[in-house]
Amino acid sequence: MTWRDPDVTVVGGGMAGSEAAWQLAEAGLHVALVEMKPCAMSPAHQSPLLGELVCSNSLRSDDPIAPAGLLKQELRKAGSMVIACADHHRVPAGQALAVERFGFARAITERLALHPNIRIERRRIDDLPSHPVIVATGPLTEGKLGEVIRAELGGDRMYFYDAIAPIVAADSIDFDFAFRASRWGRDADAPDRDGEHDRAAGGDTGVGDYVNCPLTQEQYRAFVDAVNAGRKILPHDFEEPRYFESCMPIEVMAERGPETLRFGPMRPIGLSDPRTGARPWAVVQLRPENRYQTAYNLVGFQTRLAYPEQQKIFQMVPGLHRAEFLRFGSIHRNTYIDAPARLGASFELRSRPNVRFAGLLTGVEGYIESCAMGLVVSWLLVAELTGRAVTPPPATTMMGGLYQHVTAPRERDYKYGPTNVNYGLLPPLAGARKDNRKQRMADRARSDFDAWIRERPEPIRQSV
Ligand SMILES: Cc1cc2nc3c(=O)[nH]c(=O)nc-3n(C[C@H](O)[C@H](O)[C@H](O)COP(=O)(O)OP(=O)(O)OC[C@H]3O[C@@H](n4cnc5c(N)ncnc54)[C@H](O)[C@@H]3O)c2cc1C
Structure with a gap:
């Protein structure tokens, strides 16, 4: 040399x-x-x-x-x-x-x-x-x-x-169940569970940015039960599971009590289903992931559930029955x-x-x-x-x-x-x-x- x-x-x-x-x-x-x-x-x-x-x-x-x-x-x-x-x-x-x-x-x-x-x-x-x-x-x-x-x-x-939430392909969302709406018709200033302010905070394109998948009380219960029962990936020895309140895994929230998710990322407040005119019992909200709006992430759904469990459990949500997952959620060091x-x-x-x-x-x-x-x-x-x-x-x-x-x-x-x-x-x-x-x-x-x-x-x- x-x-x-x-x-x-x-x-x-x-x-x-x-x-x-x-x-x-x-x-x-x-x-x-x-x-x-x-x-x-x-x-x-x-x-x-x-x-x-x-x-x-x-x-x-x-x-x-x-x-x-x-x-x-x-x-x-x-x-x-x-x-x-x-x-x-x-x-x-x-x-x-x-x-x-x-x-x-x-x-x-x-x-x-x-x-x-x-x-x-x-x-x-x-x-x-x-x-x-x-x-x-x-x-x-x-x-x-x-x-x-x-x-x-x-x-x-x-x-x-x-702390990553799952992402689904936009054209695999079933709009016979899901509907587009932003919370309070604007979603302007409410921070999400994951700590982000909504894209519409700048006051530009608020209404309809979000896709909402509504759940009935029974569907919500079944979903929470499935999350609790689902297999989770354990952290590595060097990964101290230290969660910030703003990016808590959904399974940790579900474990805290049957209503926790409904007061967290699945809160229905400020939303009404245009088909019934009523507020759903719970919702899964999805937000555009890319500028092409061909992919949506499940807002606040970071999780350590194993990938096959995520597919099975998230497809229980109305509107996501046939969802194609572009990536699954995860949390790691x-x-x-x-x-x-x-x-x-x-x-x-x-x-x-x-x-x-x-x-x-x-x-x-x-x-x-x-x-x-x-x-x-x-x-x-x-x-x-x-x-x-x-x-x-x-x-x-x-x-x-x-x-x-x-x-x-x-x-x-x-x-x-x-x-x-x-x-x-x-x-x-x-x-x-x-x-x-x-x-x-x-x-x-x-x-x-x-x-x-x-x-x-x-x-x-x-x-x-
Ligand atoms: C526990 C764990 C499991 C993972 N499992 C997978 C998996 O199964 N599949 C997958 O696709 N991805 C996995 N990943 C992600 C994976 O690490 C990355 O995809 C990939 O290895 C990252 O490539 P990289 O070159 O950026 O870093 P690395 O491949 O990690 O290389 C970084 C290198 O830098 C060296 N280095 C660090 N600091 C210094 C320093 N100060 N001075 C000199 N050298 C230094 C390290 O010794 C290491 O050799 C895993 C990550 C972790 C932490």
């Missing part, structure tokens, strides 16, 4: 950092990849290998129509090293891409260690360097570096817990930053542009999503450092949908939260045709992604 000072330092050799370091090195940049393992270990990491999968060994579906399958296709086309290692170490798992985790992590470690443009440094970073750096320290970033980042963000733009508020279009800190973020810290969720954001941030950085024109991935692709999620400006009072890939991230198809929606969106994504890759300036300088 003939170089001393790196062009870029990548902090963290997980899904995002490993991919980013590889892409930068392949483009001819000299990379210091700084990984704290084995000198220091997070409570979830166990091996000194890079690219360690902290939990499941599945990189999810490989079906080309499934969002995760489509994203992996895009990553393969973009030359993802992490996905190449996964393909090489795949184990039989039906439609899913599951891997033999040690072989997978060993392959990533070896490829990075043998790359002449990469130097792996085993130490913990506690401060932000002044040269170009990509911070990819993941969901358990803490200690001094966590404090430094938090201070840099202005104190209140870093989150340490992730996590660290992510309010990316739309603090990062620019290349994932750089607006207040300190030499610092970029990648992976789960940016507000994406999952191994492959983190890897994808490692790839995107490194390509944008290569473009900047080498003067090549690289545009972000198109919004119609899964990679572009994630990019938009992280960077698109939000409305006032929007509560930013992590996301997996899902079709709700993509713009709707033009026209009124409703059949084969996913297939057609996947076809559009493939064709737009191929065009984007073709336009990428070549050649990227190979390793030296």
Whole structure:
């Protein structure tokens, strides 16, 4: 190795950092990849290998129509090293891409260690360097570096817990039961259970923003009983279940008493069902999740119920009998930053542009999503450092949908939260045709992604 000072330092050799370091090195940049393992270990990491999968060994579906399958296709086309290692170490798992985790992590470690443009440094970073750096320290970033980042963000733009409500596809809501209305016909100033003020607080589009699923007394009772009986996911040892009143899991509320939910997220106050003219006994309120209004979240329904239980129990709600869940609710220890508020279009800190973020810290969720954001941030950085024109991935692709999620400006009072890939991230198809929606969106994504890759300036300088 003939170089001393790196062009870029990548902090963290997980899904995002490993991919980013590889892409930068392949483009001819000299990379210091700084990984704290084995000198220091997070409570979830166990091996000194890079690219360690902290939990499941599945990189999810490989079906080309499934969002995760489509994203992996895009990553393969973009030359993802992490996905190449996964393909090489795949184990039989039906439609899913599951891997033999040690072989997978060993392959990533070896490829990075043998790359002449990469130097792996085993130490913990506690401060932000002044040269170009990509911070990819993941969901358990803490200690001094966590404090430094938090201070840099202005104190209140870093989150340490992730309380996510389920999201359903808009066209799977049954409007024979559900109705559109905002509370008191305005929903202007009442904070939600999850602490957010309604979108209409600015006084623009209040009436009808919300979708309401009304429940009778019997239906409400049956729902609460099902929540109480449903299987819950237990927190990890290092996840102290410390809930804020404003983001209490529904099962904790249900446990407190049969009426608690009805005075919480399921309160019917200020609503009347246009079919009966009466106030329902209880309601589940849904709010648009994306600017395309193709996805709605169940307001205040963060939960630790197991995914199959969520599907079964939430489909008991009138209007949601056939709901298609784009993602399920969850609550877990996590660290992510309010990316739309603090990062620019290349994932750089607006207040300190030499610092970029990648992976789960940016507000994406999952191994492959983190890897994808490692790839995107490194390509944008290569473009900047080498003067090549690289545009972000198109919004119609899964990679572009994630990019938009992280960077698109939000409305006032929007509560930013992590996301997996899902079709709700993509713009709707033009026209009124409703059949084969996913297939057609996947076809559009493939064709737009191929065009984007073709336009990428070549050649990227190979390793030296
Ligand atoms: C307990 C748990 C279970 C999960 N299970 C799943 C799952 O089953 N499926 C799924 O898709 N996603 C899962 N996730 C989310 C998963 O962590 C992310 O999807 C993905 O690993 C994040 O990638 P990343 O590159 O951002 O961070 P990571 O893969 O976590 O990599 C971060 C790396 O940075 C290093 N590091 C941290 N701080 C420093 C520092 N100061 N200096 C130097 N190095 C540092 C760490 O040692 C680590 O190697 C889970 C998360 C947790 C916490």
